[in-house]
Amino acid sequence: xxxxxxxxxxxxxxxxxxxxxxxxxxxxxxxxxxxxxxxxxxxxxxxxxxxxxxxxxxxxxxxxxxxxxxxxxxxxxxxxxxxxxxxxxxxxxxxxxxxxxxxxxxxxxxxxxxxxxxxxxxxxxxxxxxxxxxxxxxxxxxxxxxxxxxxxxxxxxxxxxxxxxxxxxxxxxxxxxxxxxxxxxxxxxxxxxxxxxxxxxxxxxxxxxxxxxxxxxxxxxxxxxxxxxxxxxxxxxxxxxxxxxxxxxxxxxxxxxxxxxxxxxxxxxxxxxxxxxxxxxxxxxxxxxxxxxxxxxxxxxxxxxxxxxxxxxxxxxxxxxxxxxx
Ligand code: TXA
Ligand code: MG
Numbered sequence: 208x209x210x211x212x213x214x215x216x217x218x219x220x221x222x223x224x225x226x227x228x229x230x231x232x233x234x235x236x237x238x239x240x241x242x243x244x245x246x247x248x249x250x251x252x253x254x255x256x257x258x259x260x261x262x263x264x265x266x267x268x269x270x271x272x273x274x275x276x277x278x279x280x281x282x283x284x285x286x287x288x289x290x291x292x293x294x295x296x297x298x299x300x301x302x303x304x305x306x307x308x309x310x311x312x313x314x315x316x317x318x319x320x321x322x323x324x325x326x327x328x329x330x331x332x333x334x335x336x337x338x339x340x341x342x343x344x345x346x347x348x349x350x351x352x353x354x355x356x357x358x359x360x361x362x363x364x365x366x367x368x369x370x371x372x373x374x375x376x377x378x379x380x381x382x383x384x385x386x387x388x389x390x391x392x393x394x395x396x397x398x399x400x401x402x403x404x405x406x407x408x409x410x411x412x413x414x415x416x417x418x419x420x421x422x423x424x425x426x427x428x429x430x431x432x433x434x435x436x437x438x439x440x441x442x443x444x445x446x447x448x449x450x451x452x453x454x455x456x457x458x459x460x461x462x463x464x465x466x467x468x469x470x471x472x473x474x475x476x477x478x479x480x481x482x483x484x485x486x487x488x489x490x491x492x493x494x495x496x497x498x499x500x501x502x503x504x505x506x507x508x509x510x511x512x513x514x515x516x517x518x519x520x521x522x523x524x525x526x527x528x529x530x531x532x533x
Contacts, residue, residue, distance in 0.1 A: 210369040214357050218333055221372050225250075225337060230257055232346045232360045233333065234374025235325040237298050237382050237400045238353040238492070239360050240269070240343030241368070248310040251342050255312075257367045260349040265315040266342040267300055267323050267383070271334040276322045279340065281306050284388045286410055293409045296326040298379055298400030302387030313342055323383055329374040345382060350435055352499070352528075355380050355492045380489035381520045386414070398520040400488070435528050436499035440507040442529045459504035461494055461525075463487055463512045474504050484517040491521055495528065 213220070221231045225243065228250040233242045241258060243250040245268045255262060270276050273291050277283060281304040283291075291301055305320035314320050325331070334341065345353040346360045354360045357373035364371075384399035386406060393414045395403060407414055438459075454470035462475060464482035469475060476494040478487035498507050509525050512518035 209366050212361060212365045212368055212371060214361060214371045214373050216329065216373055217370075218329070218336065218372075220370055221333055222336060224369050225341070228253070230254055230368045232354075232357070232364065232368060232371040233330045233341065233343060234327045234357070234372060234377065235269075235330055235343075236327050236377060237325070237379045238355055238377055239346040239357065239371075240267075240325075240330075240341070241346035241360075241364070242269070242341040242343040244337075245269075245313055245340045245342035246308065246310070247339070248312045251310060251312050254342060254344065257364065258344060258347070258349050260344065262312070263315050264344075264349075265317055265321065266313050266344050267321040268309065268313060269330070269334065269341040269343050270322055270324050271331065272296070272324050275340065276301075276303075276324070279306050279309050279320060279322060280304065286393060286412070287386065287388060290386060290406065290409055291324070294401055294405075295324040296331065297324070298326075298383040299323065299406075300383045300385045300397075300399075302385060302396065319387065321385060327374050327377075329372060333372070352436060352492050352495050353382060355489075359493075359496060376489075376493075378489065379485075380491055380493075381517070381524060384520075389415075398523045400517070400520065402516045403519060404516060436495050436507065438499055438505060438507055440509055440525075440529050442525055443508050443510045454508075455506050457503055457505035459498040459501060459507045461498060461507060461509040463510045463521075474498065474501055478512075478521075484512060484515075484521070487512060488517045488521055491524065 224231050230243045230253050233240050243254050287301045300321050300323040302319045302321050309320045347353050355377040357371045360371050379400040382399050384401040385397040395414045395416045458473045460473050460475040462477045465480045478490045498504050512521045
């Protein structure tokens, strides 16, 4: 189906399309989502078609709060409940056994459903007014960089969806952390906008961080080659040494913080002048998109952040972008 895609802040319009079983892009504090009625398999199927997403990759279900979550979770392990109480609404997704009410298409046939209460006010107003939860993956074509502005969504999904609810730039900028329980262990399946340190502090327990693999994409459904720009991206470890002589022509640099010696004639994006990780996360996907579409850039070198706090989620996205470019 083809649409004349509109961008706006009209909740009525969003409600109309969603109620009709169509997709609407919604703002969240992490990234923009491509939303549809999570209880209607036909509506969820539209998400897969618009994103060109393989059916084995399950969708996160967005709810207003913990109360609503209990309607879709067969069981809420006490530790996950405690985390949700502490961090919802916010960048935390919990994987919990699903009720039959959640269609198998949403979970790709897996026994658990991913639930999250997003913090963005406009989307919370939308959820409060809808009689169903919203399935929403990031609103990018499958495998590409996640969108953090309404314009990013428009650039890639125009004509494919009727409406983009514009909530301004995302304040966090990387996707939610996905957390679940396995044999009593607290497992982080995707590093995200809620840090491992914050999770461990609230849980009073160490977490296990799962590494992704391409060969086993749905355990629990996280592909290695995500967040990929189209250009070749190489990772540079965080250090003061830059091999300036080795700089290829048409080089674009993605730097974590400001530095003094840079290769000449390069396009350069600094994620945070002062080296602030929250600011860097906020700017990450915009900067990657800008370098990916810059005509004078053929190769991207990206500097990794310190491996702490949000730096872990940023480095995870950069590593996966680099893997995809290999
Ligand atoms: O911040 C976010 O989480 C954003 C915003 C829009 O809420 N959403 C997001 O969705 O990043 P998506 O689909 O791009 O990434 C969700 C990841 C996928 O890799 C998927 O495989 C995994 O979560 N996932 C979802 N449901 C799952 C399930 N039932 N079991 C295992 N993994 C699941
Ligand atoms: Mg995604």
